[in-house]
Amino acid sequence: MSTGTAEPAAQPQAAPRRWVYFFDEGAGAGRALLGGKGANLAEMTRIGLPVPPGFTITTEACKAYQAAGGVFPPGLMEQVEQQLARLEREIGRRFGDPERPLLVSVRSGAPVSMPGMMDTILNLGLNDQAVQGLARETGDPRFAFDCYRRLIQMFGDVVLRVPAARFEHALEAARQRRGVRFDHELPAEELERLVATFKEIVRQEAGRDFPQDPRAQLELAIRAVFDSWNNERAKVYRRIHKIPDDLGTGVNVQAMVFGNTGPDSGTGVMFTRNPSTGARELYGEYLPNAQGEDVVAGIRTPEPIARLKEQRPALYRQLEQVAERLERHYRDMQDIEFTVDRGRLFLLQTRSGKRTAAAAVRIACDMVQEGLIDRQTALLRVDPDQVARLLHKHVDPNAAVEPLAQGLPASPGAAVGAIVFDADEAERLGRDGQAIILVRPETTPDDIHGIVAAQGVLTSRGGMTSHAAVVARGMGKPAVCGCEALRIDLEREEFQVGGRVFRKGDMITIDGATGRVFAGQVPLVEPELSPEFRQLLEWADAARRLGVLANADTPEDARRAREFGAEGIGLCRTEHMFMGPERLPAVQRMILAETREEREAALAELAVMQQSDFEGILEAMAGLPVTIRLLDPPLHEFLPSLEELLVEVTRLELEGGDPARLEERRELLRKVRALNEANPMLGHRGCRLGITFPEVYEMQARAIFRATANLRRRGVDARPEIMIPLVAHVRELAFLRERIEAVRREVEAETGLDLKVRIGTMIEVPRAALTAGEIAQVAEFFSFGTNDLTQTTFGFSRDDAEGKFLHHYLAEKILPENPFVSLDAAGVGRLIQLAVADGRRVRPDLKVGICGEHGGDPASIAFCHRAGLDYVSCSPFRVLIARLAAGRAALEEGGSEGGGGEG
């Protein structure tokens, strides 16, 4: 080839990629490449802990395998062969040697911990010859055949997909034949016979022999691990835990050590602290003379690790040292697997330990005390989503009550209510303010409105990912699912449990955190905050830049929010003040008024009530801002439903009742029909009402200004801000602002006070965000109403989506998240970013916040922090979570450790 021309040079032959790392080569390569288990094995090897040698096949190899449709990438098996040769040299045994065989374990390990999802094979390398050699070498044929039958069993299950029950039945038969209770009591002859039986089972079920070539075993095992990344369990786990599908898993091949060689051998799992309470103590279980999977399988009951302190004090001390060493290294609580092989301790795995919310809080604080981590790291260790569970109501632990039944703890929190079996009825009673528990065999999207209306949900069928469970968690409602002891009879509207019958209307209590169901009204207690939790909140407050305000409509809510640390009210909805039973008549008179005079008379009645509402809430929040949103919902929400009226009028017509009543109802029907809208979400509401009926907003503004004046005269520092909902065009806001300012000047003239307040707008339709530069010329603050903004940006209404297709979308991963729970950064978030930038360009001191439900969601709060918002506003109950999340968001931006990892 000539180099005299400008043609590109030929590509150099690419060096084959590296797919395999020996444990002592992998330190620092990271969990993304090696998986969590592989990375930790490499790390422990590096710091000199006793880890049996081995090597890791990278997640890249897995991804290449998946991408090629199930074909190993070039060079992979050659590199495995090279590393296997090194392993043979280090151990001094040969893989496949009929006399002194090297045995290995093969285990998966993904970058993100997915416990129980992936599969393990032990004792790989044995075959009909090597088992004899192992028996001769150890002088322990029982041990050798036990290892071999375990290999055939696990390999058969995991690689050859032989139904696990077939092996279990054969084992059970052997135990019965020998009259023993446990596998380890089976003699060598029985185990040898079992090996023959197991091989026959494999032949029958898989249609092939158990492979005698150890290299074939290894290759098939690696393939099985790769394939298991996409098994159904793994996919479901990832879906539930929001783990991306494209991480891939590593494969760890490690020299076997044996916990089943006799009474001074054994296997255990151990947490370096109590994962339930967070107390600083070794916590776990140990099973003598067993291999790892025996502990998990629960065939024999293991002993608490604390017992080793007396029984095997030297081992216990060694474990304590290992625990301290690992905690100092990883600066986090560890979950360790270990094996004792003839008295010698080997570590097989370590990882950050899962813990309860309470333990997470305590451990984080303790570790700061111990100097292991700093405050910021402590904060980053506590997941606000998880901590939210600490804040649910629960059943009073002092109440002497026995549960009726036990179901799955599907959605945390406890709830008390009357039994209702029908979603429509639930909705009706819920609207009337009754506390109810919706009880169904299972729920479907048709029941959503009933779930919305209920205090909690109880189902007799379905698991943690059933419709009821997913929907209830999404709504933050308590749910107990799959409570199979319940025998529900929908026709008779009753259920039986434990010989008792419960009928519609009977009271029950459910505890979604534990899955328990109680008869009657069990006392509930409000959650309590531990001192450690308060400590963390203080650190979060010191770190955060976002303000945390609350959404509250009543003085009680305002006071509660303030106790939780809210720095004001970001959303005070005035429509709730219109809904009270003593007010509704005046509201309806206002709506049905035929003349401006009639309307104004009704408004005058309401004005008095509104003023006292505002005085109450402004006083409760004295010294802090209270953002009052003027009337938002469409007027027909205050009138009887069209459907009900239609049925009533039809009945009256046919039954020929009181003609005056019929006429009156017909007239109301006509009015309701006139107000009826095809799409009320997109209809005549918000500022559109304010513009077509200016006297409503003027009444509200007057009530706000008069309330403020009254309070100030009493020395109360009232700080209202007025928020106009649903603005799409700057002129809507300008039109209303002008009228509100005119009312202000009136009240100023009445009172002689200066009553200037901030006037701003919700940004809750895309056009408002897109024209924020114009709107900011008139608005002094923006509050993103992300519920409506999400609905309009996606073009689907929450009710309809959750009732009809959102569940399906999430299950099929068409949407990665429920956008009503966690803010959609790519779409809705982009609008927010545009609006903040354009708004601040025009008005540098523009105050910008968010007051949708996302204001209490940690991931959304992190987005708000990054987007440069000034505050989030959420329900009083979420204020604590928001403070924590805001603190974390600030720290994460600083680039601190993301929690649990390399240390």
Place this chain on the structure above:
Amino acid sequence: MSTGTAEPAAQPQAAPRRWVYFFDEGAGAGRALLGGKGANLAEMTRIGLPVPPGFTITTEACKAYQAAGGVFPPGLMEQVEQQLARLEREIGRRFGDPERPLLVSVRSGAPVSMPGMMDTILNLGLNDQAVQGLARETGDPRFAFDCYRRLIQMFGDVVLRVPAARFEHALEAARQRRGVRFDHELPAEELERLVATFKEIVRQEAGRDFPQDPRAQLELAIRAVFDSWNNERAKVYRRIHKIPDDLGTGVNVQAMVFGNTGPDSGTGVMFTRNPSTGARELYGEYLPNAQGEDVVAGIRTPEPIARLKEQRPALYRQLEQVAERLERHYRDMQDIEFTVDRGRLFLLQTRSGKRTAAAAVRIACDMVQEGLIDRQTALLRVDPDQVARLLHKHVDPNAAVEPLAQGLPASPGAAVGAIVFDADEAERLGRDGQAIILVRPETTPDDIHGIVAAQGVLTSRGGMTSHAAVVARGMGKPAVCGCEALRIDLEREEFQVGGRVFRKGDMITIDGATGRVFAGQVPLVEPELSPEFRQLLEWADAARRLGVLANADTPEDARRAREFGAEGIGLCRTEHMFMGPERLPAVQRMILAETREEREAALAELAVMQQSDFEGILEAMAGLPVTIRLLDPPLHEFLPSLEELLVEVTRLELEGGDPARLEERRELLRKVRALNEANPMLGHRGCRLGITFPEVYEMQARAIFRATANLRRRGVDARPEIMIPLVAHVRELAFLRERIEAVRREVEAETGLDLKVRIGTMIEVPRAALTAGEIAQVAEFFSFGTNDLTQTTFGFSRDDAEGKFLHHYLAEKILPENPFVSLDAAGVGRLIQLAVADGRRVRPDLKVGICGEHGGDPASIAFCHRAGLDYVSCSPFRVLIARLAAGRAALEEGGSEGGGGEG
């Protein structure tokens, strides 16, 4: 002041702004500054035409006056005084001179022509003394007192707001007293008496005397012109014609010439071509011995200008010369006001002449022939919105029919239908496919659904800006309003007119272009295109960059669109194919299916019909792209309405009819209720249906591929493209695309043909636009569905908005335009621009178009051109307009003349 320091130098005393220009100084200063009238007077002066001298006060002065709350800007009156001094020198008379007074006219002139909106005062400068001087000087006291009484009358009306009727009554009384018919027949004594009477009227009505000081007259007159910018008529005119409120008006002060000095004087208005047909001939009216306002007032009947050819050939020749001179100068048809003062011709005003659509087309083409303008200018002279009127049906001019009555021509086009008095009934009958005319005393927002369903609207009350007129024009529906001869009796459902009675169901015909109402079914004719129109379309096609496609769902529509020049189908809605009465049963079976098998059986039936639908439309558009949108509307649209079922079931329950029937209806009600949605616009429709019921889209895709295969085998060049509606997230599109491609491969396997087609998406929710970069990875084209995109961007549904508040918003100028008619550039347009940029970045050959109703709106088409779209798609009927508008948009971008102006 020291200059040794860095302190800023003191601001120099600003030179006073120039507020006033003498006519010969103003040439080139432009209409924005001088107003149209002032600029043209300056221009005519410059080119040496006979214009009485004078000066113009600028629009800036008017704006400064308005901004200061009605105070003249500093220096204004001084500059007026200076220019007045020059005028006195030029004319050789003094303003206020009691012997030889200088008289002036004061006239407004805004930058944009607003005929009839502003006010004029003639003969300013007269008072009790000067009128005597003028009488002596001219020897014509009749003339002098006629001038004076006109001044008092106009000044009284315009400046002092004396009711005009009072002067008219006094004049009428004088004519009666003298027994004459016309004012100019009144003798001098009577006029002198009338002056006294008029002065008395002023004193009574205005509470002050008519000002004798000519300078006070002038100042008050200028003030009145400035104030008139904001009078109600002017505001309404601007609103209707979309003229900004902040242009201001100029004031022209000009030496008087007199058309009322005797038989060789006179006044006239003249178009340089026929404004109705466009023919090249002088067209206008002349009134001897009169002042300008006499022509307009219509007190005496003026003569056609053509008569002058014989009666006063020299004058006529002079007018011809002036016309040609002005046309050559302005390169446009002119509308001229002139006065002949004792045989001498003076031009008082020229402007581009208003013309009908037909005239606009003809004049533009003729002027190209004559070498006055080039083709591009010709195109820019024709307003596509106006030309659209040429394309409405009209009453056959050969039909020998007499109108029943005459109303206002509120919305062009003719319509035939049965009389209906109730909007609900109109909707019901319209849904059944009946042609109806909605007849109401007037309409309200509650009638919108009836207007939508009707062929046309007829009202007995209300003007050109009444609700019915505005709404009908917005919808492009014929309407006759304010037809006061109709006596409507809503109770009896009939109307009387001219002694005849018309009842509900009787046929009538309305012609919205002329305002005529006919009994029965009058033959209508389709619009015809003149050769000039075809010529313009050819020029537009040569200029435009945008493709023009049509929205069409049937082979007939496709053929029609093709005849109009559509280059393909941009939107073929498949749901209309589901609505046919022979198909609905299968569609309903599909929806109500309980199992997948039942559903598939129903789909199989539909598949056959769909395939033949597609074959028909693809064949009609052979060789051109046909963009087929898969099923879009929610399923409940194919079922009976919830309301109707509810009433039916209630009736059946109470009347105790056939229990099987009741059960069946109850079941249907249950199903309809389950499908019912709070906000169907935002519900389970579009691709959401396609994802939850994949078999529906698969059936449609199969029908498309099979139709294509069939046609191609017959040698027909079928070019379908498949469009997925309502995508909000790229994964929706990816999920469906995968399934459609699988169907394609199936049909390819069946047929052995390569059936690859473009697959793309509607961009009709904001999130799709915001994430266009992701979506373009899967979509080969974008089609902006601007109807839904406008609804979701604004957060209001079209139906609800138009029914409830949009009318109010437009009237209050809260929205400058109906965003469903003319694309909202700031909001929706910004999304489109974002999406085009992001999409093309990812896929440079992405095809991008628009298929909402905006695709036929000229202003929106201009936006699409600027935004760089590839095509617009509109109803077949709008294709001609779109071609014209697309051509104009391309030329406007080139910076060519915007039509009518300085030349």
